[in-house]
Amino acid sequence: MNNIKSTFSIKDLEHLTGIKAHTIRIWEKRYNLLQPERTDTNIRCYSLSSLQKLLNISYLNNNGYKISKIASYESSKIPDLVKEVAIKDQTNNHTLSTFKLAMVNFDQKLFYDTYSSLVDVKSFESIFYEDFIPLLSEIGMLWQTDTITPAQEHFATTLIRQKILINTEKIQSQNQIKSKKVFVLYLPDNEVHELGLMFLNYQIIASGHQSIYLGQSVPIKSLKDILGYYDDITYVSYFTVKPDKNNIESYIDEFTNTILNHPHTKFWILGRMLSEIDIKTLPKQIQAFDSIKNLVKKL
Structure with a gap:
């Protein structure tokens, strides 16, 4: 059974497109841009095609097209106009909208096609900073407002993770280690948000350093084992939700007493x-x- 979300509330549309619900209602009434269905309790209900249309309308409106002008076009012509504008557009607004649509509809092909179009004109570093980071920020907001489900969040982040892994493997096969400095990358206990750390791993390798990637939920005592192997170690970690505010100071104290009492050892x-x-x-x-950018500058 196909359980992909196919109907959206007006609040969902507001969160996904950035257009206020009040404005959406005005556009419906004045320009007949969308034709929502109604529930038994007379609440607006929008289809996936309505979401896609509104994302396109929002994009054109943000690029200087008046809503009255957009409304004069046939619905079938709007996607073509968006493509024309996107070719000349130097922002990532259209890309962000397309990635969001791919996430909402679990559309892997749309995600890959969008990414492939970026690879033709950008480096992977630029894609991560200019497209993936804004997308991840949007995903966080959409998840907090219950606009998307955890499954949709995992769908998008897993695809981003794949791209980081592919590009990391590529850079590992091309780059040689040029320094004696060793970076050990890990996340604390119960911390699972690793995309930022994975990208740092990519950047460290690209800079010619040795990187040891340990991944999620690593206890401090396990980090101690590495101290006997290298003379110059910089541990790197990303605190997104763990350690929490009640434990972060004690965590840093434990790390300092357990790891940083060894010479030439640092913690970023x-x-x-x-x-x-x-x-x-x-x-x-x-x-x-x-x-991440400021840390990479320090490499």
């Missing part, structure tokens, strides 16, 4: 949980970063 950290501590009080071997 980033992630939104760092907002829960005063980074100015961190030990000198620990450095906090507010973005």
